[in-house]
Amino acid sequence: MKRINFSVFFLVLLFLFPSQNEEYFTQLRKQMVERQLKRRDITDPKVLDVMGKVKRHLFVSENLMGEAYADFPLPIGEGQTISQPYIVALMTQLLNVKPGEKVLEIGTGSGYQAAVLAELTDSVFTIEIKEKLAVSVEKRLKNLGYHNIKAKYDDGYYGWEEYAPFDAVIITAAANHIPPLLVKQLKEEGRLLLPLGSTRYWQTLTMGTKISGELKNIRHYTDVIFVPMTGEIQKR
Numbered sequence: 078m079k080r081i082n083f084s085v086f087f088l089v090l091l092f093l094f095p096s097q098n099e100e101y102f103t104q105l106r107k108q109m110v111e112r113q114l115k116r117r118d119i120t121d122p123k124v125l126d127v128m129g130k131v132k133r134h135l136f137v138s139e140n141l142m143g144e145a146y147a148d149f150p151l152p153i154g155e156g157q158t159i160s161q162p163y164i165v166a167l168m169t170q171l172l173n174v175k176p177g178e179k180v181l182e183i184g185t186g187s188g189y190q191a192a193v194l195a196e197l198t199d200s201v202f203t204i205e206i207k208e209k210l211a212v213s214v215e216k217r218l219k220n221l222g223y224h225n226i227k228a229k230y231d232d233g234y235y236g237w238e239e240y241a242p243f244d245a246v247i248i249t250a251a252a253n254h255i256p257p258l259l260v261k262q263l264k265e266e267g268r269l270l271l272p273l274g275s276t277r278y279w280q281t282l283t284m285g286t287k288i289s290g291e292l293k294n295i296r297h298y299t300d301v302i303f304v305p306m307t308g309e310i311q312k313r
Contacts, residue, residue, distance in 0.1 A: 102134050105146040109133075109162050113148050119166045121173075127196040128166050133159075135221065136187040153187045155207040157304055160249065164301060165190055168247060171284055171298065172270050174198050178244035181262070183233030183271075184306065188214040190249055191226050201226045202240050204233040206308050232308035236262040243267060250306035251276040254313065255285075255292060263287040276305035 110129045119125060134145035136159060141151050150158040160168075168190070174180055174197040182191050185205035195201045203226060205211035211230035218226050229237070233248070234256045241262035248259070248271035255271065263269060267287045274280035279302050285292035305311075 102132065102142075102146075106130075106133070109146040109148075113161075113163050114166050117163060119163070119170055121170045123197060124166055124170045127169070127193050128162065131189070131192050131196060132221075133162065133189060136189040136192070136217070153210070155210050157186050157207060157210060159187045159189055160303070165193060167299075168249075168270060168282070169193055169197070171282070172245050172247055172268060174245060179240070179242075181237055181240075181243040181246045181259075182249065183236075183246070183259070184249035185214050185228055186210060186249060188218050188223075188226075188228070190247070191228070192218065192221070192223055194247070195223050195226050199225045202237050202243070203228045204231050204237060206230070206232050233306070234258070234309040238262060245269070247271070248306065249303065251280045251303040252306045252310055254310070256310060260287060260292050263292075265290075272301045272303040278302075 106129050110125055114125060114128060134142040137145050137151050137153065144151060146162065148161055148163065150161050153159050174194055176198055178198045179200040180194050180198060182194065182201065182203040185191055185203040191201050191203045205214060208230050211228065215228045218228060236258045242264040243262055244264055244267050246259050246263055246269045251272045253274065253276055259269060265287055268284055269292060270284040272280035273283040279300050282298040282301050283295060285295045
C-alpha cells in the first residue's frame with residue numbers, strides 16, 4: 078500500500094479550495110491563541126488579538142504551512158528559524174509596544190515578529206544579516222501590505238542610527254552580551270529585550286530600561302533557545 082505524501086496533498090487542497098483553507102487557517106489561529114497562549118501567561122488582550130490576526134502560515138515555506146500554528150519553531154532557511162508562537166507572543170507582551178512608538182528589531186528572519194509588532198505601532202525598523210532572507214522578507218512584507226515596516230540587509234550589531242532614537246529594541250537571536258550601540262540608540266526610558274547568555278546552549282529572556290544613558294532595571298524572565306546572532310558580535 079502506497080503512503081500518502083501529505084505535503085503534496087495539502088498543497089493540492091490549497092490550490093483547489095483557497096477560500097476553505099483560509100477558514101481552516103483562521104481556525105488554527107484561534108486554537109493557537111486558546112491552547113498555546115491563553116493557557117500559559119499571555120494575558121494582554123492586544124497581543125492575543127494580534128496573534129489571532131497575523132497569518133503566520135504566510136511566513137513559512139509552502140510545505141510547512143500546515144505546521145505554521147504548531148507549538149514549536151520551524152526552519153526558514155539559511156540556518157534560521159521562526160520562533161514558536163508562544164515565544165513571539167511572550168516577547169511582544171514583555172516589550173509592551175504602544176501606538177506611535179518606534180521599534181527596532183534585530184534579526185528579521187521570516188518577518189513574522191516584525192509583522193506582529195507592526196500591528197501595534199506604525200513604525201517598525203528591522204535588520205537581517207542573512208542576505209537571502211533579507212531580500213525575500215522585504216518582498217513578503219511589501220506584498221502583505223506592511224508599509225509601516227522598513228527593512229534592510231545589514232549587521233544589526235550597529236543598529237540603525239539614521240532612525241534612532243528608538244522607543245524599544247528587540248533582538249531575536251542569541252547574544253552573549255548587549256551591543257552598546259543598541260543601548261545608545263534607545264530613547265531615555267526605552268526598553269531593550271533579548272535572549273542573553275550562551276549562544277551554544279541556552280539563554281535567558283532579558284529586558285532592561287535605559288536610565289541616565291545606561292541599561293538598568295534588568296529583569297530575567299525565562300530560559301529560551303535561539304539561534305546565535307552573527308556578524309560583529311562574534312568578534313567581541
